[in-house]
Each structure stands twice: as structure tokens, then as C-alpha cells.
Amino acid sequence: MEFDPGFAIVEDYDAMSFSYGEGVFGPSVERRRLDDIRKSLRDPNADGPEIPYVVAMDVGNERDREDLVSRHLLYGAMIYSAGRIGEEPVRSQGHIHSVSASCGMSTPEVYEIWDGEAFILMHETAHDDPGRCFAVHAKAGQVVIVPPAWAHYTVNADPTRNMAFGAWCIRDFGFDYDEVRAHGGLAWLPVLGEGHEIGWVANEAYDKNELVVREARALPEFGLREGVPIYRQYEENHELFSFVTNPQTAKDVWLHYEA
């Protein structure tokens, strides 16, 4: 991988799975099949990779396991396939994080791209007025944060190769798809041009809203350091991601959040 995740996890793109080195725990990947996500596509009959993406929730160093569990913190690892799904790039379905019982709130997610490049599309709500909409482009080593209760999905921004990333989440996570599905997806849909460039088409089921397209930025307001794997930053300071499991501690940041 272009960027070292900070613990011994190895991708196998042919098998669309991960293997774990000594002292590292992790599950078998959960495979999202094209047939599972058809309802979320612009063209539900489009052709594409049979397994667009896989998810391994709960990975990390054995030595951290007890601490992660006691903090309700969880690290996930994902692989997205290369290729396209009809006119769209490979992307997830789109969801909102449900309210977690452990903190009584929807929670944020902290992404770190390991290989390839991504767009993370996010907006404040999945009501008819989606609020502010951002498409954040991130390359290997860059970090993107999705605030609590924002609707979002992840896009493989380069169809010529796989994309892999890690993400800090809450342990008792849940995905809410209802409002997103009722609108036929998120407020902006990515389209893939012949030259592999990504364009954005407004989803007319929502009120018209501007889309801000930007590059991933540094995140000093969360105390994050650029270029240091977010897993290692957790190991160096176990408190650092408490804004993921107790998002109210960052409530002023969420209020006017600029992705």
C-alpha cells in the first residue's frame, strides 16, 4: 500500500480480502455484492464488478484490544474494487450513522486513505434540503472526517485501480439507509467520464444545493497530525479519538464544520 496503516494488515486485491500479521486481529471480510447495492445505483441494471467493496470491521493490534473495547472504539478496513458500475464509479450505498446507545448520539467517522484515491461525498441531512454538500478528494495518507448525522458515501476516484482505507468508528455503530433510499441516493451522484474524470450530477429528489468540491485538508481542530497513521496516533494517545465515541465533546466543531 502507498501509505502504511500503522499496524500489520496486508491487502489482497485479487481475493478482495485482508490478511493480518503477527499480533494483529481482524475478521474475515464482509463482501458487498453488486446485487446487494443495486437499489442505490443510478441505473440498477448496470454492469460492474461482482464485489464492489469489502469491509473488515474491528481490526488492530492485539495489545490494544482491551482498551479499544473499553472505549467503544473500533477501527475498520475497507477495499474498493477497480472498475466502473455502468456510468458510475465504484462507491458505497450511502447511509447515516444511527444513534449509538453508548453515547446517545449519531457519531462521526475518521477516514484515512491507504491506497489509491477517494471522494467522500457528505451532506448535513438526508431531508429534502440536504444542507451543505461537500465532495472531498483524498489521496493515500490523507484524512477526512464525516460529522455525526451527516449522510455520506465513499467513492473509488480512480477506476484503474483498487482503493483501500481505514476508518475510526464507534463500536456500537449502526447504518440508517431509510431517508437516503427514499431520495434514491445522496444529493449528488458521481459520474465517470471516458477519461476517468469524476463529474457530479444533482439528484433532483433533493432541493437544489451547491456542491463544494475540495481537496482533503489538515485537521488541527481534532489534534491530528498530518502524515502519521491515525492508528499510530491512537496508540500514542488513547484519548485522541474520544470525539468519535463521545461526539458531544466536539459539539462546537460540528456546528459549522467545513469538510
Ligand SMILES: O=P(O)(O)OC[C@H]1O[C@](O)(CO)[C@@H](O)[C@@H]1O
Ligand atoms: O453500508 P454501505 O453504505 O454499503 O457502506 C459501507 C461503507 O461505509 C463505511 O462506513 C464508510 O462510510 C465503510 O464502513 C464501508 O466502506
